[in-house]
Amino acid sequence: MEGLLFKPSYRGKRVRLSKPELLAPAGNLEKLKFAVHYGADAVYIGGQKYGLRSNADNFSFEEMREGVEFAAKYGAKVFVATNIYVHNEDIEGIEEYLRHLYDAGIAAIIAADPAIIDVAQRAVPGLEVHLSTQQSTLNWQAVKFWKEEGLPRVVLGREASLEEIAEIKNQVEIEIEAFIHGAMCSSISGRCVLSNHFTDRDSNRGGCCQSCRWKYDLFEDAGGQDSEHKESSTGNAMARFPLFEEEDPAFTMGSKDLCMLEHIPDLIEVGIDSFKIEGRMKSIHYVATVVNVYRQAIDAYFEDPEHYVLRPEWLEELNKAANRPLNTGFFYDIPDHEDHIYEPKDKAAPYDFAGLVLEYDETDKTAVIQQRNFFAKGQEIEFFGPNGTFFKQTVQEMWDEDGLPLEAARHPLQRIRMKVDFPVAYFDMMRRKH
Structure with a gap:
C-alpha cells in the first residue's frame, strides 16, 4: 500500500510505518490556502472563541466552511484549536460553539480542558477531539488515560523526548502528534504566568504577550x-x-526555535503520526516555505528510505524563513543555557514575500504577478512553488494592467505582468531578499 513500509523502528523493533500527517498552522483563510497548496495534509486554525491565539486573524464560521471546502479539494482536513483553560464565565456557549464547528465541517478540535472535552463528546459526538499540548502529556500512563476517555489522538508536550515517545507508542495504540518545527516556550508548554502579571493577559486564555522575548x-x-x-x-x-x-x-529569556528537519528518519521511525508545525501568527511566506520543505523531506524518505539523504537546499530554504536560531528542543536531550537567546539578536526573516503568481503565458514567457511587497527593476528575486519551481533572476521588463511600463511595483495587490526566465505556475511565490 502506498505510504506504508516495514523497517526497524527507532528502538529496533520491526514495525509497519505509515506516512505521517503534515499538520500546518493557518492564522487566516489565505494562510490556510497556502498551507494546503504547499503540501499540508491538515491545518489547524482558531475560531472566534476558546483558542490560545487571540491576536491571530481568527476564523468566522463562514470562513471555516470556505476553508474546509478548499482543503477537501486537496484531500486535507481542518482542525480548530479550542485549547484555553476554561473559567466559569467561559462555560456558557461551549456547546453551541462546538455544534457550529461541526456544522462547518471541522474534522476535529484540539482541546485541553475537560470541560470542553466533556461537552464535545456528550453533545457533538461526531466531532473528533484531540488532546492539546497544553495538557503537557509526557508519559504513556497519561496517554492511556486519555485513550480510555475516548480520545483518538494526543498532542504531546514539547518536553517529550524521542525515547519517551518510543515508549508511549510501544505501550498505547493511539495517534501521537508532536511539534517538529517552530517556536518553543521558555516555560512548560504555555504554563508561564509572566504575561498575567506584567500585562494582565492570560497565557492560558489566549493572551500571551511573549514576556520572555522582552528586553530586561x-x-x-x-x-x-x-x-x-x-x-x-x-x-x-x-x-x-x-x-x-x-x-x-x-537580555532576553526566550528559547531558540525548534527544527527537526535534519532528523526526519528518527521522527518517522519512532512512530509519530502527525508532524506539527507551530506558527499561526507567522507570515504567509513562513508557512509556505516551511510546509514546502517538510513535504519534500517526508516524501523523499518514503520514496527510498534506505538511501534517504538530507538535501542542503532544504536547510537553506528554512533559513530564508527563520526568525530565530534553531535547535532540536527536548527530542535528544534537555535544553541548557546554550538553547536560549539571551541577547536580543532576533532577526526578521531575511526574505520578503514580494509577489504571487496568478498566470503564466508560455508564448511570451511572462507572468501576471500580484504584488505583495515592493520590488523594482534590477533587483534579484526568487521564484519557488510546491511543484518544484525554484530559480533566481533579475527583475527585467514589467508592465501594469494597462500595458504601461513600470520601474517598480509600489502598490499592494497590484497586478503586474513581467518577464520571467523560466516557466512558473499559479500560486508560485516570488520573494525578495532584504
Missing part, C-alpha cells in the same frame, strides 16, 4: 534594600542604577 536589565535601588517604597526629597521614587555598564546590552 538589572538595577539597584540607590537607597539600598529598604528603599523600594521610599521617595526622594523631590517626591519622586528613589533612583535606580543599572548593575552593568550602559553599553552592555539588555
Whole structure:
C-alpha cells in the first residue's frame, strides 16, 4: 500500500510505518490556502472563541466552511484549536460553539480542558477531539488515560523526548502528534504566568504577550534594600542604577526555535503520526516555505528510505524563513543555557514575500504577478512553488494592467505582468531578499 513500509523502528523493533500527517498552522483563510497548496495534509486554525491565539486573524464560521471546502479539494482536513483553560464565565456557549464547528465541517478540535472535552463528546459526538499540548502529556500512563476517555489522538508536550515517545507508542495504540518545527516556550508548554502579571493577559486564555522575548536589565535601588517604597526629597521614587555598564546590552529569556528537519528518519521511525508545525501568527511566506520543505523531506524518505539523504537546499530554504536560531528542543536531550537567546539578536526573516503568481503565458514567457511587497527593476528575486519551481533572476521588463511600463511595483495587490526566465505556475511565490 502506498505510504506504508516495514523497517526497524527507532528502538529496533520491526514495525509497519505509515506516512505521517503534515499538520500546518493557518492564522487566516489565505494562510490556510497556502498551507494546503504547499503540501499540508491538515491545518489547524482558531475560531472566534476558546483558542490560545487571540491576536491571530481568527476564523468566522463562514470562513471555516470556505476553508474546509478548499482543503477537501486537496484531500486535507481542518482542525480548530479550542485549547484555553476554561473559567466559569467561559462555560456558557461551549456547546453551541462546538455544534457550529461541526456544522462547518471541522474534522476535529484540539482541546485541553475537560470541560470542553466533556461537552464535545456528550453533545457533538461526531466531532473528533484531540488532546492539546497544553495538557503537557509526557508519559504513556497519561496517554492511556486519555485513550480510555475516548480520545483518538494526543498532542504531546514539547518536553517529550524521542525515547519517551518510543515508549508511549510501544505501550498505547493511539495517534501521537508532536511539534517538529517552530517556536518553543521558555516555560512548560504555555504554563508561564509572566504575561498575567506584567500585562494582565492570560497565557492560558489566549493572551500571551511573549514576556520572555522582552528586553530586561538589572538595577539597584540607590537607597539600598529598604528603599523600594521610599521617595526622594523631590517626591519622586528613589533612583535606580543599572548593575552593568550602559553599553552592555539588555537580555532576553526566550528559547531558540525548534527544527527537526535534519532528523526526519528518527521522527518517522519512532512512530509519530502527525508532524506539527507551530506558527499561526507567522507570515504567509513562513508557512509556505516551511510546509514546502517538510513535504519534500517526508516524501523523499518514503520514496527510498534506505538511501534517504538530507538535501542542503532544504536547510537553506528554512533559513530564508527563520526568525530565530534553531535547535532540536527536548527530542535528544534537555535544553541548557546554550538553547536560549539571551541577547536580543532576533532577526526578521531575511526574505520578503514580494509577489504571487496568478498566470503564466508560455508564448511570451511572462507572468501576471500580484504584488505583495515592493520590488523594482534590477533587483534579484526568487521564484519557488510546491511543484518544484525554484530559480533566481533579475527583475527585467514589467508592465501594469494597462500595458504601461513600470520601474517598480509600489502598490499592494497590484497586478503586474513581467518577464520571467523560466516557466512558473499559479500560486508560485516570488520573494525578495532584504
